[in-house]
Amino acid sequence: MLAMADLRAVPSSDDSLEGAAPAERYAALLRQASLGDEGAFAQLYDAVSSRLYGLVVRVIRDPAQSEEVTQEALLEIWKTASRFDQDRGSALGWMMTIAHRKAVDRVRSAEASSRRDTTYHESTQDVDYDSTAEAAQASLDAERVRRALATLTDAQRGALELAYFGGYTHTEVASMLGLPLGTAKTRIRDGLIRLRDTLGLQS
Amino acid sequence: MNDDIHTLSGAYAVDAVDDLERVRFEKHLSACSECVAEVDSLRAAAGQLGYLAEVTPPARLREQVLRDIAKVRPLPPQATAEASARIEITRQSLRETGRRPRRFPTWLAAAAAVIVIGSGATAVAVQHNNQVQTQTVAESVLADPNASRKTQAFPGGASAEVVASKSLGKAVLVTHGIANAPAGKVYQAWFQHGESFTSAGIMSSRADQTLLLDGDASTASAVGITVEPEGGSSSPTSAPLALITIA
Numbered sequence: 001m002l003a004m005a006d007l008r009a010v011p012s013s014d015d016s017l018e019g020a021a022p023a024e025r026y027a028a029l030l031r032q033a034s035l036g037d038e039g040a041f042a043q044l045y046d047a048v049s050s051r052l053y054g055l056v057v058r059v060i061r062d063p064a065q066s067e068e069v070t071q072e073a074l075l076e077i078w079k080t081a082s083r084f085d086q087d088r089g090s091a092l093g094w095m096m097t098i099a100h101r102k103a104v105d106r107v108r109s110a111e112a113s114s115r116r117d118t119t120y121h122e123s124t125q126d127v128d129y130d131s132t133a134e135a136a137q138a139s140l141d142a143e144r145v146r147r148a149l150a151t152l153t154d155a156q157r158g159a160l161e162l163a164y165f166g167g168y169t170h171t172e173v174a175s176m177l178g179l180p181l182g183t184a185k186t187r188i189r190d191g192l193i194r195l196r197d198t199l200g201l202q203s
Numbered sequence: 204m205n206d207d208i209h210t211l212s213g214a215y216a217v218d219a220v221d222d223l224e225r226v227r228f229e230k231h232l233s234a235c236s237e238c239v240a241e242v243d244s245l246r247a248a249a250g251q252l253g254y255l256a257e258v259t260p261p262a263r264l265r266e267q268v269l270r271d272i273a274k275v276r277p278l279p280p281q282a283t284a285e286a287s288a289r290i291e292i293t294r295q296s297l298r299e300t301g302r303r304p305r306r307f308p309t310w311l312a313a314a315a316a317v318i319v320i321g322s323g324a325t326a327v328a329v330q331h332n333n334q335v336q337t338q339t340v341a342e343s344v345l346a347d348p349n350a351s352r353k354t355q356a357f358p359g360g361a362s363a364e365v366v367a368s369k370s371l372g373k374a375v376l377v378t379h380g381i382a383n384a385p386a387g388k389v390y391q392a393w394f395q396h397g398e399s400f401t402s403a404g405i406m407s408s409r410a411d412q413t414l415l416l417d418g419d420a421s422t423a424s425a426v427g428i429t430v431e432p433e434g435g436s437s438s439p440t441s442a443p444l445a446l447i448t449i450a
Binding site for chain 2: 033034035036038041042045046049050051053054055057058067070071074075078079080081082083088089090092093096097100101104138141144145146148149160163164165167169170171173184185188190191193195196199201
């Protein structure tokens with residue numbers, strides 16, 4: 001990736017990031033944003049907004065509320081960009097954590113009933129990519145994650161999906177699945193550990 | 204390491220914990236670097252699940268966000284922010300008391316369980332800083348023999364005491380063994396006047412602290428403590444963890 005950047009005749013501070021690996025690029029953009037660089041944040045938005053919004057929609061389901069919560073999450077990312085610590089994880093992971101927490105807070109504070117009564121038409125939320133190269137990369141990534149997820153036991157995967165995409169607490173997950181208290185907690189953790197190890201993320 | 208709390212790492216990493224568990228686990232995290240590393244790695248794994256959920260947001264979101272950020276100042280790094288929090292603290296133990304916990308309303312009983320047992324330090328140590336004047340006021344309040352003293356005890360040994368001096372018109376909040384507020388949150392103190400609450404200051408993250416409350420204590424009927432977003436709120440956004448009458 002460095003080699004690619006080196007090929008550029010006159011790397012400007014913005015454009016030199018284009019050739020960097022996404023993780024490096026996001027971290028660098030976050031750092032620029034923490035210094036008040038709105039242009040860097042716009043680039044970051046273009047790179048990650050579909051990931052953040054997609055996750056929030058998956059948890060909240062209602063598109064209008066999801067938009068609002070994604071907006072809140074992005075504002076929080078802008079405000080707290082200086083607190084991102086590269087030693088503790090990737091920039092994207094940090095942003096996803098913020099968006100997930102916001103989404104979960106929203107579904108738990110709102111009347112839970114409204115969410116569960118809303119019919120969610122996944123087919124209308126199809127991914128709309130600007131670039132076919134990006135789409136290809138994204139589907140490769142999705143395929144990689146799907147395969148990793150398939151290595152979990154059904155019990156682990158079920159508990160993890162209810163927790164992560166459903167926004168339920170482990171106690172709620174246990175009662176939804178008719179499990180003894182504490183069992184869902186263990187399944188979620190075991191599932192995440194297996195996912196992490198299969199994806200080759202360091203522990 | 205407490206094995207039971209350790210196994211909460213996965214649920215915590217995906218926000219599948221309730222508020223009480225979150226506070227307890229964050230308290231545990233502050234003392235267990237192994238769990239911190241595990242949570243970080245499990246969050247990274249969970250974040251990858253996002254690849255399965257990508258959806259392009261409506262175009263207007265971009266405009267809204269870019270318009271929003273233009274109006275919001277990015278925060279400085281954490282350490283600086285803490286240093287600049289305008290809190291004047293001395294460290295002091297509570298007097299040894301044999302007080303029994305009172306009966307709480309149900310919301311308070313639930314909230315009180317958040318307060319985790321702290322150290323049993325008994326030494327009185329005044330922390331030196333530049334706020335000499337403020338400390339003097341706090342010390343004067345604490346030394347006033349006519350001051351009213353009310354303690355809210357919590358299960359597990361934590362407590363909050365309000366010492367209010369009529370003659371000085373000031374009150375001091377002394378806490379003991381209070382667990383850290385959840386990440387991104389702070390404890391904020393309030394004076395109650397009738398139905399309204401005015402901010403009396405934001406508490407630091409110390410378990411044991413003495414905080415001189417902002418505002419006139421002589422007209423207030425009670426002091427409340429709530430959990431608020433970092434930076435505090437202009438009015439309480441959650442039910443008080445404690446409401447201590449001083450009138």
